[in-house]
Amino acid sequence: MPNRKNIWPKNAKGQFYVDRTCIGCNQCCTTAPRHFQMDEVEGHSCLVKQPTSPAEVRRCQEAMKGCPVQAIGEDGAPVPLVSPAIRVA
Ligand code: SF4
Numbered sequence: 705m706p707n708r709k710n711i712w713p714k715n716a717k718g719q720f721y722v723d724r725t726c727i728g729c730n731q732c733c734t735t736a737p738r739h740f741q742m743d744e745v746e747g748h749s750c751l752v753k754q755p756t757s758p759a760e761v762r763r764c765q766e767a768m769k770g771c772p773v774q775a776i777g778e779d780g781a782p783v784p785l786v787s788p789a790i791r792v793a
Pocket of ligand 1: 722725726727728729730731732733748749767770771772773774775776
C-alpha cells in the first residue's frame with residue numbers, strides 16, 4: 705500500500721505521489737512521462753506534475769496500476785480539474 709506519510713519531498717503537491725518504496729523501475733515514467741520523472745541521482749521516480757484533466761488522471765492511474773511495488777498513491781488532496789473548454793494555452 706502506498707503511504708502518503710512516506711513520500712519523496714520532490715513530489716508535486718496534490719492527489720498523486722510516489723512514496724519511498726519506489727525501486728526505480730521506470731514503468732510510470734514510460735506510461736505517463738508528463739507526470740512522472742526519474743531522479744537519476746537518487747534512483748527513484750517522483751510525481752512532477754499533477755493531472756489537470758480527466759484524461760491525465762486516467763494516465764496517472766494507469767501508471768499507478770502498473771507499479772510493481774505499489775509505490776504510487778492517489779489519496780492526496782486533488783487539484784481542481786480544468787475543463788478543456790477554458791484551458792489557457
Ligand atoms: S512504477 Fe513504481 S517502482 Fe517503478 S519507478 Fe514508478 S513508482 Fe517507482
